[in-house]
Amino acid sequence: EFSSHPLRPVFWTVVFILITHGVVVNGVRNGIERASKLLMPTLFVLLVVIVVASCLLPGASQGIEFLLKPDFGKVNQSVLLEALGQAFFSLSLGTACLCTYASYFSRQTNLARSAIQIALIDTLIAILAGLMIFPAAFSVGVSPDSGPSLIFITLPNVFNRAFASMPLVGYIISILFYALLALAALTSTISMHEIGTAFFYEELHIDRKRGAWIETAVCVIIGIFCSLSCGAVDRLVFFGRSFLDCCDYLTAQILLPLGAFLTCIFLGWFVPRKVVLDEFTNWGTLRGTFFHVYLFAVRFVCPLCILSVFLHQFGII
Numbered sequence: 001e002f003s004s005h006p007l008r009p010v011f012w013t014v015v016f017i018l019i020t021h022g023v024v025v026n027g028v029r030n031g032i033e034r035a036s037k038l039l040m041p042t043l044f045v046l047l048v049v050i051v052v053a054s055c056l057l058p059g060a061s062q063g064i065e066f067l068l069k070p071d072f073g074k075v076n077q078s079v080l081l082e083a084l085g086q087a088f089f090s091l092s093l094g095t096a097c098l099c100t101y102a103s104y105f106s107r108q109t110n111l112a113r114s115a116i117q118i119a120l121i122d123t124l125i126a127i128l129a130g131l132m133i134f135p136a137a138f139s140v141g142v143s144p145d146s147g148p149s150l151i152f153i154t155l156p157n158v159f160n161r162a163f164a165s166m167p168l169v170g171y172i173i174s175i176l177f178y179a180l181l182a183l184a185a186l187t188s189t190i191s192m193h194e195i196g197t198a199f200f201y202e203e204l205h206i207d208r209k210r211g212a213w214i215e216t217a218v219c220v221i222i223g224i225f226c227s228l229s230c231g232a233v234d235r236l237v238f239f240g241r242s243f244l245d246c247c248d249y250l251t252a253q254i255l256l257p258l259g260a261f262l263t264c265i266f267l268g269w270f271v272p273r274k275v276v277l278d279e280f281t282n283w284g285t286l287r288g289t290f291f292h293v294y295l296f297a298v299r300f301v302c303p304l305c306i307l308s309v310f311l312h313q314f315g316i317i
Contacts, residue, residue, distance in 0.1 A: 009227035014220055020189045021216040024197050025209050035190065039183050044125075046180040051131045053173050060135030066144060067130045081312040084305055089252070090122050092191065094260030094306075100195045103202075107283060132177075151181070193219070222247065257310040261303055268299035 023035045054060060088094055098118075102111065136159070137144050156174060163170030193215055200211025229236035229243035236243040267276065276295065281288040311317045 007228075007232055009230055010224050010232070013223040013227045016186060016189060017216055017219050017223055019186065020193045020219075021212055023190050024193045024215075025212040036187065039187055043180060043183045043187070046176050046183070047125070047128050047132060050173060050177055050180065051128050053169075054132050054136040054139075057136055057139035059139045063135035063138035063144070064131065066138065067127075067134045077317075078312070081309055081317075084309045085257075085313065088256050088260060088309070090126060091118065092188075094256040094258070094263065095192065096195050096259065097191050099263075100198050101191075103198070108285075110282060110286060111279060112286075253310075253313040257306050257313070261306045261310065264298050264302045264306065268295065268303075 026034075055064065092098060105111070105114075134144055159170045159174045159177070160167075163173065193212075196215040196218075197208065197212045200206040200214060201208045204211070206214070225236060226244040226247055229245075238246050241249065273295070277288060277291060278284070280286075280291050280294060308317065
């Protein structure tokens with residue numbers, strides 16, 4: 001059966017990439033913006049529904065307490081550095097994603113306000129995601145540190161056991177959860193796909209549709225190898241890691257912090273100060289009260305923090 005076929009991940013990888021291509025090829029406003037206006041509210045509604053269902057489970061209060069009650073005795077250097085690293089993933093820092101979308105902004109867009117809104121919304125969604133998973137896990141006695149298996153192996157059992165008296169409700173919640181996961185993955189792939197497409201279109205002056213197809217073809221090839229390395233082909237192992245783990249290691253632990261570090265150095269030390277000030281104040285239409293604080297952070301604080309994260313990922317500090 002196809003449901004248990006080892007090539008099933010390859011099929012869904014290609015499907016996701018082709019859907020992403022179909023959205024991106026229509027441009028930012030007609031494709032990505034229109035899709036986001038549909039997907040993001042749907043994503044939020046599904047998240048809230050599952051959060052409510054999870055928090056109403058018997059014993060869910062233990063999971064809520066685990067998530068929201070801090071234990072400052074466990075806060076050390078490693079925790080702080082891992083929290084900084086998590087910020088890179090959740091905000092897509094260092095991947096040129098925010099820079100690519102910002103290039104489509106008008107001069108009237110308040111970048112400082114947009115950055116604050118993005119950070120606040122990202123934090124809210126992260127808290128809701130925790131309220132979705134931890135109460136359900138504690139309700140049935142599942143360890144909260146199960147890792148990736150918590151999503152793909154443990155949570156289906158959580159839903160089945162938590163709603164044993166209401167199997168139809170458990171089935172619906174399961175469908176909603178994985179629909180939520182699929183939508184989250186789709187919105188992320190759309191954002192990442194636009195980076196390469198914009199590069200082909202704006203820098204290499206290649207037609208947007210052709211550039212999108214080039215990007216899609218490359219992603220399909222890499223995605224197929226990543227999917228096959230999850231078990232279908234045992235020989236796709238390099239340096240003791242699967243091909244998927246190698247790609248994840250390269251992008252997450254090397255390219256991501258390196259890209260963010262170089263961006264700070266370029267913006268803080270090489271871009272003319274007047275250009276940075278104009279962008280910060282929308283060409284003098286906004287007050288630049290905290291500009292000096294911002295520039296100091298970009299030049300000194302952010303590079304040091306990013307370098308600390310980078311060294312921590314390699315186990316140096």
